[in-house]
Amino acid sequence: MASLAQRMTELTRERGHLAAAGVNPFGVCMDEVTSATEAVIAGRPTILVGTNNYLGLSFAPESIAAAVAATERMGTGTTGSRVANGTYALHQQLERRIADLYDRPEALVFSTGYMANLGVLSTVAGPGDTILLDADSHACIYDGCRLSGATMIRFRHNDVEDLEKRIRRLGAERTGNLVIVVEGVYSMLGDRAPLREIVEVKKRHGAILVVDEAHSLGVFGDRGRGLAEEVGVLGDIDFVAATFSKSVGTIGGFCVSNADGLDLLRYTARPYVFSASLPPSVVAAAIASIDLMEKGTHLRARLWENVGWLHARLTGLGLEVIAAESPILAVRMPSEQALLAAWMGLLERGVYVNLALPPATPQAVYLLRCSVCAEHTQPQLERVVDAFTEIAGGN
Numbered sequence: 380m381a382s383l384a385q386r387m388t389e390l391t392r393e394r395g396h397l398a399a400a401g402v403n404p405f406g407v408c409m410d411e412v413t414s415a416t417e418a419v420i421a422g423r424p425t426i427l428v429g430t431n432n433y434l435g436l437s438f439a440p441e442s443i444a445a446a447v448a449a450t451e452r453m454g455t456g457t458t459g460s461r462v463a464n465g466t467y468a469l470h471q472q473l474e475r476r477i478a479d480l481y482d483r484p485e486a487l488v489f490s491t492g493y494m495a496n497l498g499v500l501s502t503v504a505g506p507g508d509t510i511l512l513d514a515d516s517h518a519c520i521y522d523g524c525r526l527s528g529a530t531m532i533r534f535r536h537n538d539v540e541d542l543e544k545r546i547r548r549l550g551a552e553r554t555g556n557l558v559i560v561v562e563g564v565y566s567m568l569g570d571r572a573p574l575r576e577i578v579e580v581k582k583r584h585g586a587i588l589v590v591d592e593a594h595s596l597g598v599f600g601d602r603g604r605g606l607a608e609e610v611g612v613l614g615d616i617d618f619v620a621a622t623f624s625k626s627v628g629t630i631g632g633f634c635v636s637n638a639d640g641l642d643l644l645r646y647t648a649r650p651y652v653f654s655a656s657l658p659p660s661v662v663a664a665a666i667a668s669i670d671l672m673e674k675g676t677h678l679r680a681r682l683w684e685n686v687g688w689l690h691a692r693l694t695g696l697g698l699e700v701i702a703a704e705s706p707i708l709a710v711r712m713p714s715e716q717a718l719l720a721a722w723m724g725l726l727e728r729g730v731y732v733n734l735a736l737p738p739a740t741p742q743a744v745y746l747l748r749c750s751v752c753a754e755h756t757q758p759q760l761e762r763v764v765d766a767f768t769e770i771a772g773g774n
């Protein structure tokens with residue numbers, strides 16, 4: 380077993396090549412955040428094209444007012460878990476709001492989306508069960524599978540045939556429950572899951588289907604409920620998990636289910652039982668923002684206009700954008716060196732995008748991960764394209 384000192388040396392070495400390039404892309408500090416699309420970074424006004432704030436709701440006046448009022452009324456924190464002193468009427472109101480949104484009897488709110496996935500997966504599956512997960516799944520899906528103690532089988536990203544082949548291979552050995560986990564939109568490449576086909580597989584094999592709508596909530600569907608709503612299969616999803624930390628513009632997670640007895644998770648889900656509940660400010664902001672999200676057809680229209688516009692301009696510059704299926708436009712770079720230079724070049728020109736590189740990326744690709752917001756203005760997007768033009772031309 381490696382000693383702590385050895386382990387730290389290894390990690391330092393891994394990080395060393397980034398430090399040598401003079402950047403710490405994972406330590407960017409926003410000195411000020413002045414709107415959903417602008418911040419001051421290293422003293423420079425910067426356009427944010429690397430958040431998950433797809434609808435721009437982190438600055439919605441209604442949500443800010445609700446957060447301030449709740450803080451003044453109920454304080455800055457609950458100081459305890461939901462099963463102890465951390466359930467306020469406001470938490471129950473938020474759960475009612477989400478249950479109504481999804482036309483389900485009940486919803487459960489967690490303190491993060493990460494914890495929602497951990498809680499759901501470790502409850503729906505246990506030792507003796509099998510979880511099939513998309514290979515590109517978020518870390519919290521992997522961690523939730525591990526916490527469950529079930530057998531984990533990865534299938535090739537978005538490959539329904541591979542999923543079905545792996546289920547068939549289980550054959551007679553299959554004993555316990557079969558759980559399939561996918562995401563609505565994948566956070567790195569920005570592509571969507573083939574949900575209709577996955578629902579067919581689930582039905583054919585009597586599996587339980589869990590969909591993490593983290594990046595698709597607010598973005599798809601008439602009422603912003605995610606990709607399952609958009610493609611008309613919401614009724615077939617056994618568990619929907621999602622987060623408030625993206626389109627909802629605050630923090631927290633939730634899950635809704637078709638299954639009876641969702642309430643059980645309040646006793647079995649360790650992240651729910653053993654961690655403090657969300658503070659009143661966050662819960663109040665989430666309720667206000669979910670209202671705006673559900674009614675936000677105009678925001679979704681603006682978002683998709685912006686996505687279409689930026690995608691056309693970036694590809695027009697000869698850049699390879701992996702998918703245009705979501706607000707995540709991932710620009711593929713040929714090498715780590717090119718990626719770091721481009722990322723820094725954009726930052727120096729007042730444009731912040733996410734830098735994504737192996738091992739965090741699927742297929743070991745190098746990505747400038749851009750994410751579009753409904754609140755990006757045309758002049759802002761033009762400045763973003765100007766910056767890309769300059770770095771592409773080496774100016």
Ligand code: PMP
Binds near residue numbers: 494517630
């Ligand atoms: N699921 C996916 C697909 C995510 O991308 C993320 C966050 N990046 C999460 C879950 C976790 O959400 P949270 O930040 O609320 O913990």
